[in-house]
Amino acid sequence: MPSPGRSQRIAEWARSWNAGLTRYLRRRLPGRIDPEDLAQEVYVRLLRVEQLEQIKEPQAYLYRVASNVAAEWRMRAVNAKPHSDAELDNLVTTATPDSLLDDVQFTAQLDAALQAMTPMVRAVVYLKLREDMSHEEIASHLGITTRMVRRYLTTGYAHLRERIELD
Numbered sequence: 582m583p584s585p586g587r588s589q590r591i592a593e594w595a596r597s598w599n600a601g602l603t604r605y606l607r608r609r610l611p612g613r614i615d616p617e618d619l620a621q622e623v624y625v626r627l628l629r630v631e632q633l634e635q636i637k638e639p640q641a642y643l644y645r646v647a648s649n650v651a652a653e654w655r656m657r658a659v660n661a662k663p664h665s666d667a668e669l670d671n672l673v674t675t676a677t678p679d680s681l682l683d684d685v686q687f688t689a690q691l692d693a694a695l696q697a698m699t700p701m702v703r704a705v706v707y708l709k710l711r712e713d714m715s716h717e718e719i720a721s722h723l724g725i726t727t728r729m730v731r732r733y734l735t736t737g738y739a740h741l742r743e744r745i746e747l748d
Contacts, residue, residue, distance in 0.1 A: 587628065587633050587634075588628065590633060590634075591624055591627050591628060591633075594624075594627070594639055594640075594643060595620075595624055597640075598640055598643060599620060602620050602623065602643060602644070602647055603616045603617060603620050604616075605644060605647060606619045606620060606647055606650075606651055607715075607717075609648075609651040609655075610651055610654060610655070614654055615715060615716075616715070617715075617716065619647070619650055619651065619654060620647070622650050623643065623646050623647045623650055626646055626650070627643070627646065687745070690744065690745045691741075691745060693744065694740060694741050694744035694745055695707070697740070697744065698736075698737060698740055701723070701725075701733060702733045702736050702737045702740070703737070704723060705719055705723065705730055705733035705734055705737060706733070706734065706737035706738070706741070708722060708723075709734060716730045716731060716734075
């Protein structure tokens with residue numbers, strides 16, 4: 582378990598440099614990877630560093646760790662094997678009437694849950710889930726802050742959990 586002093590130091594770094602770190606990661610990653618998630622990975626790795634107090638240039642060190650995290654994610658993306666046509670055809674042929682009915686029921690539940698949300702919450706959830714937009718892109722598109730995007734997503738996800746029955 583990290584010491585409270587170390588946690589406070591990393592929290593201080595996050596407050597000071599997170600916006601720049603997120604921009605740095607966004608420029609180095611494919612669009613489908615959320616830079617906020619990778620920034621969190623950077624901070625988790627910093628919590629594991631044994632002698633954090635000996636780092637003379639903490640911001641440079643933070644960016645070096647971020648560079649390594651981004652490189653690892655890019656390598657994983659390169660090594661990810663896409664599905665072959667035969668595998669995809671097999672998935673289609675394994676669809677049963679029951680699974681098709683489940684899909685229809687799930688879609689109906691999702692549509693009903695989305696319709697019950699306020700328009701702004703529905704818009705934010707839609708842009709995140711269907712359009713795969715980042716928090717910043719959603720904020721810019723809707724003319725709100727990223728903090729409000731996070732709040733609307735939290736509300737929307739809670740609403741979806743309440744309304745959608747999963748087996």
